[in-house]
Amino acid sequence: MAAVDVPVALLGYGTVGSAVHRLVEESADEIERSTGHRLRIARALVRDPARERQFTADGGVLTDDFAAIRDDASIKVVAEVMGGLEPAGDYVLELLRSGRSVVTANKQLVARRGSELFRAAAEGGVQLRFEASVCAAIPVIKLLRESLIVTNVHRVLGIVNGTTNFILSEMEAGRSYGDALAEAQRLGFAEADPTDDVGGFDAAAKTAILATVAFGSRVPLEWVEVDGIAGVTLDHISAARALEMHVKLIGRATIVGDRVDVRVGPALVDRRHPLAAVDGAFNAVMLQGDAIREITLEGPGAGGMETASAVVADMVSIVGTTGTGFLQNDPVWRELDRLPAGELPSPYYLRLAVEDRAGVLARIAHELAREGISVARLVQQPADGNAVLHVVTHEAPAGRVGAALAAIRALGESRGEASALPVVSDRGVEELGWA
Amino acid sequence: MAAVDVPVALLGYGTVGSAVHRLVEESADEIERSTGHRLRIARALVRDPARERQFTADGGVLTDDFAAIRDDASIKVVAEVMGGLEPAGDYVLELLRSGRSVVTANKQLVARRGSELFRAAAEGGVQLRFEASVCAAIPVIKLLRESLIVTNVHRVLGIVNGTTNFILSEMEAGRSYGDALAEAQRLGFAEADPTDDVGGFDAAAKTAILATVAFGSRVPLEWVEVDGIAGVTLDHISAARALEMHVKLIGRATIVGDRVDVRVGPALVDRRHPLAAVDGAFNAVMLQGDAIREITLEGPGAGGMETASAVVADMVSIVGTTGTGFLQNDPVWRELDRLPAGELPSPYYLRLAVEDRAGVLARIAHELAREGISVARLVQQPADGNAVLHVVTHEAPAGRVGAALAAIRALGESRGEASALPVVSDRGVEELGWA
Numbered sequence: 013m014a015a016v017d018v019p020v021a022l023l024g025y026g027t028v029g030s031a032v033h034r035l036v037e038e039s040a041d042e043i044e045r046s047t048g049h050r051l052r053i054a055r056a057l058v059r060d061p062a063r064e065r066q067f068t069a070d071g072g073v074l075t076d077d078f079a080a081i082r083d084d085a086s087i088k089v090v091a092e093v094m095g096g097l098e099p100a101g102d103y104v105l106e107l108l109r110s111g112r113s114v115v116t117a118n119k120q121l122v123a124r125r126g127s128e129l130f131r132a133a134a135e136g137g138v139q140l141r142f143e144a145s146v147c148a149a150i151p152v153i154k155l156l157r158e159s160l161i162v163t164n165v166h167r168v169l170g171i172v173n174g175t176t177n178f179i180l181s182e183m184e185a186g187r188s189y190g191d192a193l194a195e196a197q198r199l200g201f202a203e204a205d206p207t208d209d210v211g212g213f214d215a216a217a218k219t220a221i222l223a224t225v226a227f228g229s230r231v232p233l234e235w236v237e238v239d240g241i242a243g244v245t246l247d248h249i250s251a252a253r254a255l256e257m258h259v260k261l262i263g264r265a266t267i268v269g270d271r272v273d274v275r276v277g278p279a280l281v282d283r284r285h286p287l288a289a290v291d292g293a294f295n296a297v298m299l300q301g302d303a304i305r306e307i308t309l310e311g312p313g314a315g316g317m318e319t320a321s322a323v324v325a326d327m328v329s330i331v332g333t334t335g336t337g338f339l340q341n342d343p344v345w346r347e348l349d350r351l352p353a354g355e356l357p358s359p360y361y362l363r364l365a366v367e368d369r370a371g372v373l374a375r376i377a378h379e380l381a382r383e384g385i386s387v388a389r390l391v392q393q394p395a396d397g398n399a400v401l402h403v404v405t406h407e408a409p410a411g412r413v414g415a416a417l418a419a420i421r422a423l424g425e426s427r428g429e430a431s432a433l434p435v436v437s438d439r440g441v442e443e444l445g446w447a
Numbered sequence: 448m449a450a451v452d453v454p455v456a457l458l459g460y461g462t463v464g465s466a467v468h469r470l471v472e473e474s475a476d477e478i479e480r481s482t483g484h485r486l487r488i489a490r491a492l493v494r495d496p497a498r499e500r501q502f503t504a505d506g507g508v509l510t511d512d513f514a515a516i517r518d519d520a521s522i523k524v525v526a527e528v529m530g531g532l533e534p535a536g537d538y539v540l541e542l543l544r545s546g547r548s549v550v551t552a553n554k555q556l557v558a559r560r561g562s563e564l565f566r567a568a569a570e571g572g573v574q575l576r577f578e579a580s581v582c583a584a585i586p587v588i589k590l591l592r593e594s595l596i597v598t599n600v601h602r603v604l605g606i607v608n609g610t611t612n613f614i615l616s617e618m619e620a621g622r623s624y625g626d627a628l629a630e631a632q633r634l635g636f637a638e639a640d641p642t643d644d645v646g647g648f649d650a651a652a653k654t655a656i657l658a659t660v661a662f663g664s665r666v667p668l669e670w671v672e673v674d675g676i677a678g679v680t681l682d683h684i685s686a687a688r689a690l691e692m693h694v695k696l697i698g699r700a701t702i703v704g705d706r707v708d709v710r711v712g713p714a715l716v717d718r719r720h721p722l723a724a725v726d727g728a729f730n731a732v733m734l735q736g737d738a739i740r741e742i743t744l745e746g747p748g749a750g751g752m753e754t755a756s757a758v759v760a761d762m763v764s765i766v767g768t769t770g771t772g773f774l775q776n777d778p779v780w781r782e783l784d785r786l787p788a789g790e791l792p793s794p795y796y797l798r799l800a801v802e803d804r805a806g807v808l809a810r811i812a813h814e815l816a817r818e819g820i821s822v823a824r825l826v827q828q829p830a831d832g833n834a835v836l837h838v839v840t841h842e843a844p845a846g847r848v849g850a851a852l853a854a855i856r857a858l859g860e861s862r863g864e865a866s867a868l869p870v871v872s873d874r875g876v877e878e879l880g881w882a
Contacts, residue, residue, distance in 0.1 A: 039597035149739040151594040159586040159760045162474035289724045303756035304584040311742035321738035325594045
C-alpha cells in the first residue's frame, strides 16, 4: 500500500515550530507505519524568511505570506504554533472555514475563542485539535475525548503550571518567594514579567479548557476564580510540612448537579495524594469519574520538544481519522450553569494569629460554629507573645469559611492574620497528622 | 445526521461483561454524540442463558451458541470478556478471520497468542484492541499507540499488579507477608491460589504487552525474567524506610540499542519517584521517551467497572475509526533481540549478613571491586552478635551483582544472607539518605 503524501503547514517557526518540523522528518517512517500517511512540512509562516533558524527548513518552505498557505489547496492540515490571540485567531478561523483541519498549541486562543473555533470546525467538517494547549506532552485532552467518554468525569484536579510548582518546590527547600522566583527566571521557567504564571492566569486558561472537555460544556474563562501564589509564605510551607502536606497551586473543576465550579489557587495537598509528589516544573492532572474512580497523569508540562510532540500526535490523529467523523464533530454541548463561587465545599486549613489568653479559643470556636464549620484538628503555638492557631476543618462551603474568617478578624483578640487554604486529601482530615 | 446502529456481541457475561452492557446502555447518548454511532449489545455468549445475572439482559441476547454470534453478519464488533486461553483464543481468531473487529480484556491471550491474533486482524482488515488487558481503565495502550508514536519510548516502568502492591503496602504498615496476603484474599484482591499474582506472572504478561506496544516489536512472554514477592521480608521493608524508599513489585522494559530487556521483580523505589506514592491496589506506568522525557499514568488497575470502561472505550474507538486505517494495521514490527539477562545495569541495594569483626568490610569491598561494582553508600548495623551491611551501589550489570553476591556468600565471614534488590530513583544514589 503506497503511503498517502500529506503536505502540512505551520503557522510560526520558533522553538515549537522547528521542533515540530524535526519530529515530523525524524518520525516520518513511524507515522507512515501507523497511519498509512506520510506527513511533510510544505509551508511555514514566519515574519522574516531570511532569518537563521534552529532547524533548517528547505528552500521555499518559509514564507511571510499567509495567503501562500490559505490558497494552497494541497494543504489540508495546519498547525498553529505562533502564539498570541491575533493574528493567530483569525488565521485559524479562516483555515477552518476553508476546510482545513487545525492543530493548535495556543491555550489562550482555545480558552477565549474556543466556541467560535469549534463551531467553524463543525461547519467546515474538519477537526480542531489542541492537545498541546494543556500540559504539553501529557495527553489529557485525548484521554478525556476518546477514552473517558463513558466514565462521566465529575472532577478534575491539576497542577497545570510548572513555573509556580517550581517556585513552591523551591520554597519547600527553604528559599523565599522572591529568591525562588528569581531562580525560576534565571532557569528560563518564568518570564521577566511573571504575572501570567504567578497570578494563576496561565493555570486558569488550562483549567477552563480541561473543564470544557471533561464536562462537555463550554466553561468560559471568566467563570474561573483565580488566585495566584504571591500570598504563599514560608509559614504556610512549614505548617504544611507539620501536617505532612505540600503547598501546590491547584486548578480544580467540579461538576455539582448541573452546575460547574472552576477555580485556581494555592492548596494544601496531603503527602499521600498523587498530586503531592509532583515536583519542580512538572505538571499532573487527576481525573475522577464514576467508572474509573481516578486516573492521574503526570509529566513535563512545558518545553519545545514536549509541546511539539503533542502537536505532531494531533496531526497524526487527524490524518488517521479524517473521513470517519471520529470525535471531529462539534458535540452537542450540555447546558451547565456556574456554581456560585461560595458554594463548593472543601476541608480547609486555617491559620489564625490571636492574643494568647484564656477564652480566645472559645471565641474562635464560636465563630466557626456560627457558620456551621466543624473542626477536625487544632494546634495552638505560641508566637511572639501572641499565639497562632492551626485549624483543619471538615468540609465547609468556601463562602462560610470566608464569613467566619471575616468575623474572626474583627474580634478584639485577633492579631491580624486569619487566612485559609483548601486541603486536598484522599484520607479523612481526622487522619492528618501534626508532626 | 441519523446515528448508525451498531449491534455488538460479548463473549462472556460475568462481572466485566454485564458491566460493559450497563455502560453501553447508560452511555449510548454520549457515544452517539462523539462518534455518530449507537452501540447496542445484540448477543452475549454464556454457558447457561437461564442463570440469573447481575445486569439483566433482554430476552434473546444471551446465547450458549458461539455460532449464533459468528454467523450473524450484522455483528461487526465483538468484545471478549470470558477470560482463559481456550476457547477464548480460538473464538477471537475465528472472529478476526471472518472480518469482525475484536476488543479483548484477556492479558494472557494477548501475551501468549498476540502475534497470531494481530496477523489475523491485519489479514482480515479489522482491528484488535486490548486496552483492558493492561491496568484496566488506565489508557496506557492507547497512549502508546496513538499519542506517543513520535516520541521513541525507550523505557517502561510499572506497578502493574494491584494484589502485590496491596500486600507490600500492608507490609509497610507492619503486617507480615502471610497476614497481608490473607487480608488481600479476604478483600477479594487475591485468589485462593495466589501464585499468578505473588509469583509475578500476572505482571509478566502485562509487562510483555507493554514492551511489545512501546517498542513496536514482539516481546514473547518467555523473554520476561520473573521474580515474585514471596522473598520480600520485613527487613527489606525497614531498610527501605531507612533509605526513604518503598519496596514495590516493578515491571520494567528497556530497549538498549536494538535489544530488549523485560523483567518483573521487587525493587526499592525512591520516595520522590512518581511510582513510590502508588499505594494499595492501584497501578501506575511510567513511560520514558526522547521527546516527552517521562509521562506517568496512575489509577485503579482492576475492577469490573474499570475494566468494562476500557472495553467500551476500545469499542468506541473501533466504531469511530473503522474504514480509515488509523492504527488498525498490523505495524511493520521491528526486529529486536533480547538483551542477555545479566547485562542490564541498575543501582542495587545489597543486604549482607556477616561476622562482626575487623577485616570483614575489606573482604566485602574487595569482592565488589572485583566485579567492578562501586559503592555509593554503606551502613553497618550490629545484629545478634553478627552485623548486617546495607550497601547502595552505583549502576552495575545484574550479572556482576549476582557474581559478587555468590562470592560474598562463599566467604568464611558470611552469615547466610546476601541479597540484592534494584533501586529505582530519579536522584543520584549518593543523595539517598539513611534516616
